[in-house]
Amino acid sequence: MTTPTVASTPALLTVKNLSFRYKQQVALREVNFEIDSGEIFGLLGPNGAGKTTTISCVAGLLGQYGGELAFRGSSFRPFESSGDRQHLGVVPQDLALYEDLTARENLEFFGGLVGLRAGDLGQAIQSALILAGLVERADDRVKTYSGGMKRRLNLAIGQLHRPDLLLLDEPTAGVDPQSRNHLFEALERLRQEGRTIVYTTHYMEEAQRLCDRIAIMDRGRVIAVGTASQLADQAGIPGADLERVFLELTGRSLRDG
Amino acid sequence: MSSLLATSIQVAKKDLRLYFRDRTGVILGFLLPIGLVGVFGFVNKMAFGSEGGLSRSTLWYVDEDESEKSQQFLASLRTANTLRLRPRSDDPAETRETLEDKLHDGEAHHCLIIPAGFGASLAGGKLPPLQMLRDPGRDLEGQMISIGLLQGLFAAAGTDSSHLLTARALQLAGLPEAWNDRIQQVSRGFQTSVELLFQEAEEADRRPPSQNQGAEPPEQSTSSGPDFLSIMNGLVPVDYTDFAPPERPKMLSYFLAQSVSGIGVMMLMFGLIACASMLIKEREDGTLPRLMVSPAPRDAYLWGKFLFALIIGAAQLVVLFAFGNLVFDVDVLRDPITLGVVSLAVLVAVTAFGMLVAAWASTIKQAEGVSTLVILTMSALGGAWYPIQTIDLPPLASLATHSTITYWAMTAYQGLFWHGKPWTDPVMLRSMAVLLGFAVVASIAAVWFYRRRYAGRRPA
Ligand SMILES: Nc1ncnc2c1ncn2[C@@H]1O[C@H](COP(=O)(O)OP(=O)(O)O)[C@@H](O)[C@H]1O
Ligand SMILES: [Mg+2]
Numbered sequence: 075m076t077t078p079t080v081a082s083t084p085a086l087l088t089v090k091n092l093s094f095r096y097k098q099q100v101a102l103r104e105v106n107f108e109i110d111s112g113e114i115f116g117l118l119g120p121n122g123a124g125k126t127t128t129i130s131c132v133a134g135l136l137g138q139y140g141g142e143l144a145f146r147g148s149s150f151r152p153f154e155s156s157g158d159r160q161h162l163g164v165v166p167q168d169l170a171l172y173e174d175l176t177a178r179e180n181l182e183f184f185g186g187l188v189g190l191r192a193g194d195l196g197q198a199i200q201s202a203l204i205l206a207g208l209v210e211r212a213d214d215r216v217k218t219y220s221g222g223m224k225r226r227l228n229l230a231i232g233q234l235h236r237p238d239l240l241l242l243d244e245p246t247a248g249v250d251p252q253s254r255n256h257l258f259e260a261l262e263r264l265r266q267e268g269r270t271i272v273y274t275t276h277y278m279e280e281a282q283r284l285c286d287r288i289a290i291m292d293r294g295r296v297i298a299v300g301t302a303s304q305l306a307d308q309a310g311i312p313g314a315d316l317e318r319v320f321l322e323l324t325g326r327s328l329r330d331g
Numbered sequence: 332m333s334s335l336l337a338t339s340i341q342v343a344k345k346d347l348r349l350y351f352r353d354r355t356g357v358i359l360g361f362l363l364p365i366g367l368v369g370v371f372g373f374v375n376k377m378a379f380g381s382e383g384g385l386s387r388s389t390l391w392y393v394d395e396d397e398s399e400k401s402q403q404f405l406a407s408l409r410t411a412n413t414l415r416l417r418p419r420s421d422d423p424a425e426t427r428e429t430l431e432d433k434l435h436d437g438e439a440h441h442c443l444i445i446p447a448g449f450g451a452s453l454a455g456g457k458l459p460p461l462q463m464l465r466d467p468g469r470d471l472e473g474q475m476i477s478i479g480l481l482q483g484l485f486a487a488a489g490t491d492s493s494h495l496l497t498a499r500a501l502q503l504a505g506l507p508e509a510w511n512d513r514i515q516q517v518s519r520g521f522q523t524s525v526e527l528l529f530q531e532a533e534e535a536d537r538r539p540p541s542q543n544q545g546a547e548p549p550e551q552s553t554s555s556g557p558d559f560l561s562i563m564n565g566l567v568p569v570d571y572t573d574f575a576p577p578e579r580p581k582m583l584s585y586f587l588a589q590s591v592s593g594i595g596v597m598m599l600m601f602g603l604i605a606c607a608s609m610l611i612k613e614r615e616d617g618t619l620p621r622l623m624v625s626p627a628p629r630d631a632y633l634w635g636k637f638l639f640a641l642i643i644g645a646a647q648l649v650v651l652f653a654f655g656n657l658v659f660d661v662d663v664l665r666d667p668i669t670l671g672v673v674s675l676a677v678l679v680a681v682t683a684f685g686m687l688v689a690a691w692a693s694t695i696k697q698a699e700g701v702s703t704l705v706i707l708t709m710s711a712l713g714g715a716w717y718p719i720q721t722i723d724l725p726p727l728a729s730l731a732t733h734s735t736i737t738y739w740a741m742t743a744y745q746g747l748f749w750h751g752k753p754w755t756d757p758v759m760l761r762s763m764a765v766l767l768g769f770a771v772v773a774s775i776a777a778v779w780f781y782r783r784r785y786a787g788r789r790p791a
Contacts, residue, residue: 187626
């Protein structure tokens with residue numbers, strides 16, 4: 075396991091020896107990586123690699139994991155501590171919206187849950203609607219939206235309170251190319267605002283295009299971490315794309331799942 | 332703590348918004364109960380308005396005469412097939428005062444007092460004086476009791492009493508009292524003639540093999556002549572004292588009051604299960620994990636649902652009782668404070684039960700299946716469909732009855748609507764305490780299941 079940075083300031087999030095098992099299935103085996111402030115960090119791996127499980131542990135959905143998490147160098151226990159969860163925004167893999175409420179009402183409700191009130195909430199909702207490109211449709215019920223619009227709203231809800239760390243789990247699943255571009259633009263904008271983002275995907279083009287650094291996951295392990303070109307160097311095929319790097323490192327194709 | 336409350340309120344507000352957005356659901360949620368209360372109310376009225384439905388009527392007594400005649404009379408009452416005589420022969424005797432308490436508490440509806448001098452007047456060839464303390468709405472039971480008294484008197488006084496009774500019957504039918512002697516003469520003549528007829532029949536060997544002299548069911552006369560039933564009821568001279576809350580509406584019958592609150596409670600359970608099931612839907616829809624990852628307290632979703640269900644339930648009760656008031660003369664607003672307190676206890680208990688089902692079940696189908704079964708069982712056992720309190724149950728069945736939410740809800744509502752008790756009455760306080768007990772136990776269990784299943788104790 076190589077850790078490229080030996081920084082004097084601690085990483086925003088440190089994941090150390092993270093292990094998790096479901097009843098029958100071992101999902102994570104000693105996962106290690108660090109995320110620096112302001113970067114878009116990719117978790118790339120086929121279906122079943124353990125990306126969602128990793129996100130769930132970091133998000134505080136799963137509590138009984140092995141290993142440790144640290145946030146800016148100090149112990150991070152999001153499952154137990156609601157104060158720790160305050161640092162996080164989560165965009166779940168499956169859409170999590172009230173279809174019978176409007177976009178604005180969804181934002182209002184989830185904004186209330188993360189502690190936004192009155193004027194702050196109004197402003198946050200307005201900029202979220204702009205980010206999602208839903209200003210015009212803000213007062214229509216979500217069930218009348220296209221898949222792409224729902225995805226954008228899903229993202230807008232997760233970042234509503236400007237969290238220090240935004241966790242995105244396969245946000246482009248089932249999205250048409252146009253909406254995908256819109257989503258990428260939104261993420262670029264969040265990066266420019268200085269947000270730190272974890273982005274999981276099984277599309278290597280997305281990881282290549284969007285992420286500053288990438289952790290390649292397979293069968294519950296992180297196999298390599300680095301920028302796209304560092305990963306290619308590690309695999310001994312400089313300049314190769316991530317698809318070939320993955321094949322070289324695992325002996326399998328990304329699409330195998 | 333305050334953020335738990337604030338989040339719960341946010342959740343409840345959101346749920347109310349969602350609930351009222353589903354127009355069909357709202358209409359069903361409110362109209363269905365009304366429809367059912369209507370149907371059950373009328374069916375009960377018809378079913379129990381005639382004699383078919385009831386087995387035995389409970390008659391409490393106190394024997395102040397304690398003569399051989401009164402013992403005989405009671406022994407015969409004890410075997411009468413229309414009566415269930417209380418206290419049992421091996422139970423301690425009651426007094427006038429304890430019986431009045433029972434009437435007041437709704438534990439008894441007819442109490443017979445055999446005053447001193449009963450035996451003496453029978454021996455002296457007179458119809459004995461009897462006193463009855465009663466709940467005047469229980470006409471049906473009253474008729475069964477009249478029949479039982481008649482049988483008992485025959486047994487205690489022998490055939491001689493038949494002349495006395497015949498005389499009284501004919502007086503009630505309109506003959507002057509002064510003709511008493513003439514009437515008795517006719518009666519004795521009649522008896523003689525009848526005996527002659529039987530002799531003749533015996534000689535002709537046409538007499539039926541067994542004597543069948545039990546009380547024949549009275550034929551309802553269709554002519555415009557005297558009403559046989561009311562004569563029967565009046566045959567035994569009983570001095571009635573009515574024990575009813577003065578404000579009870581005249582039109583209200585026991586069974587109607589029972590139906591309105593019974594079906595109300597049952598529909599409330601169905602409605603609240605539906606509300607609670609939104610918890611499961613949220614998990615299936617993935618919106619629940621969004622709360623779990625937010626900094627808001629996780630239990631707030633459970634309590635938010637609780638609050639939401641409570642509000643919807645209260646609205647349903649308001650509509651139902653307004654309907655009962657309009658259509659069935661249940662005077663719901665006579666004691667609004669008691670109505671509010673009782674309804675709150677019922678709502679909290681039923682809502683907690685709904686939350687328990689929702690937190691326990693892993694799918695909506697499971698929740699619906701189990702809750703339908705439990706609700707129907709509780710409704711039947713607890714007396715929401717049928718006044719179970721009027722049936723003499725073996726101990727085990729009685730225990731089952733008493734362990735339902737429905738039973739205590741019905742007891743409290745009947746205490747209010749029928750007996751006109753205030754919420755401070757011990758019977759009411761006990762019912763509400765039991766309901767709150769149910770609520771606490773169900774809530775604790777619901778929180779336990781919820782935390783186990785939803786709040787990440789194990790992977791969702
Ligand atoms: N709720 C669950 N119960 C049991 N096994 C699970 C559950 N969720 C995921 N798994 C298993 O854990 C492993 C990792 O899954 P996941 O983290 O969802 O991978 P990914 O998100 O990369 O597709 C897979 O083998 C998957 O089958
Ligand atoms: Mg996944």
